[in-house]
Amino acid sequence: MRNRSIAFAMMCSAAWIALIGAAQSVPAASFQTATTERLTNGTTIVSQATGGRLVAAEVVVPAGLAQQTSANAGVAGVTAALVLRTPIDGGESLADAAQRVGATVSYTLDPFDTRYYLEAQAPQFAGLLQGLVKAIGAPDFSQFVAVRSAALSAAAADGASPAIAALDMLRQVTYSGTGYAYPDSGLQISLSKLTASNVSLFAAQYHLGPGTIVALEGAVDDSVLSAVRSSFNGIAPSDARGRSIPFGGGKPDGQAQPLAPRGHEVVTHRMVSAPWVAVGYPAPGMFTNDYPVMLVIEALLGRGGDVHSFSLGSDNALPSEFVGAYYQYEAQPGMLAIFLNGSDSSVDGAVRDLQSAVDRLRGTALPDSLIDHGRRLAMGQYYTSVSSLGDAAWLLGRAVSSPDGTNFENLVPVRIAHVSAADVQRVARRYLTGEILGIVLPQTSPQQ
Numbered sequence: 001m002r003n004r005s006i007a008f009a010m011m012c013s014a015a016w017i018a019l020i021g022a023a024q025s026v027p028a029a030s031f032q033t034a035t036t037e038r039l040t041n042g043t044t045i046v047s048q049a050t051g052g053r054l055v056a057a058e059v060v061v062p063a064g065l066a067q068q069t070s071a072n073a074g075v076a077g078v079t080a081a082l083v084l085r086t087p088i089d090g091g092e093s094l095a096d097a098a099q100r101v102g103a104t105v106s107y108t109l110d111p112f113d114t115r116y117y118l119e120a121q122a123p124q125f126a127g128l129l130q131g132l133v134k135a136i137g138a139p140d141f142s143q144f145v146a147v148r149s150a151a152l153s154a155a156a157a158d159g160a161s162p163a164i165a166a167l168d169m170l171r172q173v174t175y176s177g178t179g180y181a182y183p184d185s186g187l188q189i190s191l192s193k194l195t196a197s198n199v200s201l202f203a204a205q206y207h208l209g210p211g212t213i214v215a216l217e218g219a220v221d222d223s224v225l226s227a228v229r230s231s232f233n234g235i236a237p238s239d240a241r242g243r244s245i246p247f248g249g250g251k252p253d254g255q256a257q258p259l260a261p262r263g264h265e266v267v268t269h270r271m272v273s274a275p276w277v278a279v280g281y282p283a284p285g286m287f288t289n290d291y292p293v294m295l296v297i298e299a300l301l302g303r304g305g306d307v308h309s310f311s312l313g314s315d316n317a318l319p320s321e322f323v324g325a326y327y328q329y330e331a332q333p334g335m336l337a338i339f340l341n342g343s344d345s346s347v348d349g350a351v352r353d354l355q356s357a358v359d360r361l362r363g364t365a366l367p368d369s370l371i372d373h374g375r376r377l378a379m380g381q382y383y384t385s386v387s388s389l390g391d392a393a394w395l396l397g398r399a400v401s402s403p404d405g406t407n408f409e410n411l412v413p414v415r416i417a418h419v420s421a422a423d424v425q426r427v428a429r430r431y432l433t434g435e436i437l438g439i440v441l442p443q444t445s446p447q448q
Contacts, residue, residue, distance in 0.1 A: 031048070031396075031409045031410055032048045032049075032050060033048075034046050034048045034396060034399075034400075034406040035048075039232060039233060040233075041209030041210075041232070041235050041236065041237035042209030042210035042211070042212070042237055043212045043213075043214065043232045044212070044213045044400055045214045045216070045228055045232070046213065046215050046396055046399075046406060047216035047220045047224075048216070048217050048220065048392070048396060049221065050217055050220075051219060052218050053121055053218075053219055054119055054120065054121060054218045055119070055122055055125040055216065055218045055220060056216065056217040056218050056392070056393045057117070057125075057129060057214060057215070057393065058116075058117055058213075058215040058390070058393035058396070059116040059118070059132065059212070059213075059214050060212065061113060061114050061115075061116070061206030061207070062112070062113060062210070063076070063112075063205035063206035064109055064111055064113045064114050065109055065112075065179055065180050065184060066111045066112050066179045066180045066332075067112075067202070067205060068179035068186075068202075069179060071190055071193075072190055072198045073179070073183070073191075074155065074185060074190055074191040075194060075199060077109060077154075077186060077312055078151050078186075078191070078194060079114070079139065079203050080109065080114050081107070081150065081151070082140065082143055082199060082203075083116070083136055083139050083203075084105060084135070084314060085143040086134075086135035086140040086143070087140055088130075088131030088134065088135065089127070089131065094128070097128065097131065098118070098120065101120065101121075101124045103118070103119060103124055103125075103128055104117070104120070105118050105119075105132065106313060106314045106315040107313055107314050108311050108312070108316070109311060109313065110311070111180050111328075113206075114206060116132060117390055118132055119389060122221075122223075125224060125227065126223075126224070126227035129227060129228065129231050130227070130231050133234075133235075136203070136207055137207045139203055141200070144199065148191060148194055151185065151186060154185045155183065155187065156188065158183060158184075158185045159183070159188070162440040163276065163322040164183070165276075165438070165440050166277065166278035166339065166438040166440050167326075167337060167339075168183050168438075169278070169438030169439075170278055170335065173280075174333070174335050174436065175331065180331055184311065185312055207235060207236065208237075208238055209232075209235045209237045210237070212232070213400055213401065214228055214232060215393045215394070217389050217392045217393045218389050274347070275347045275439065275442065276339070276347075276439070276440035277340045277347050277350070277351060277437060277438070277439050277440070278338070278339050278437070278438040279337070279338045279351065279354060279437055280337045280435065280436040280437075281336045281337075281431055281433075281434075281435065281436075282335060282336075283327060283328070283333065283334035283335055283431055284427070284431070285330075285333065285334050286330060287401075287403055287408075290427050290430075290431075291329060291412075292412060292416045292418075292419055293419050293423045293426075294327060294329070294334075294336065294427060294431070295378040295382070296374040296377075296378045296416060296419045296423075296424060297336075297374070297424060297428060297432075298336060298378070299374050299377035300361065300370070301338060301354070301358075302324045303325050303381055304323055304339060305324065306385055307326075307330060309322065310326065323339050323340065324338070325337070325339075326338070338354060340354070351437075355435075358432045361424060361425065361428040362425065362429050362432060366424055367421075368421060371419065371420065371421045371424060375416055375417060378416050379413050379417065382412060383413070395409050396409075
């Protein structure tokens, strides 16, 4: 766990900004060339044949948390969990069938999408992929009550977490009036009233060709591509109703995103021993010119986790503690959230340290050595974020939606390397102009 006090103390230290060498060189192409094709129904297939014995597929379907309403908050997670429980050939659930042959199948919820991940050896891949596509199109509603019950338990557990409570409060303010304002796991009141019909309507939004992306990594050959085409050719070619902005993109010029209201402070109480605070700022989306600059700013402020640190999924545990900066660039607008917790001697002092660091970034002069250090941190974090086939498939899937196409991932480190002190100052002044504070205080009585 990153230590918040050290991160901000370093921000103000002359030693931390000492010149550490010449500008970091950037490989011309860090990611292999990808092949892209579009089926007649609008489904996009993008692949990198990187070898090995495993095939990884990231199936991105165009409906996620933003398509929820207050009446059905939680439906995205229930729908995805139901897909994994749906029986495929032989009567086994998709999840059990994958586990039996040593394969992996899971889901993750994003603001505008639901991502299903399948990793299997080549001989098992085609059959499991076909089962996944069938389950996406026709979830087994006999499992609905059990899945909804599990979702209610998860929502109760998430509600007790101070980190998640603090983040949820920032989202309530930043995304008010949209489906992304609600907790990823849903609201207990809406989950308790959720029906199989609600799930059926939600699932219908993402069983569509346009907006569906299949990103393939690993042992990809002609037989794998043929199996993917066969599995997805039957999806309807109608317009994707839920995917208005892919991956939180916005326009490349960085001017399309409205800024969140400033100066909000939201307070709640939880069973914690000391206060928790999350400080939120609006931030640029991933496909804007300001994205690499914000990556440098995030690194300078003490990066604590990647964009999916808090994502709801079938195989990732949400953090019970979280300290540092979290940049949600897939939402629209994006958000930079910085978490401070009660392990610090003074949360008030920690907030003042953060404000001092932000004031410095917005100030009149930033040393080149500071920016160089930030670029190095951001570039290192970017390269080390890819540690598995799943990471590579996720990057490939998001890149194909970019205005730059599949070369997007190769361009990101190049753009980071060209971030200047003037860029950091400009972006800090544009976005870091105030705070939304989510404050979690110790609960002192049953009434609070």
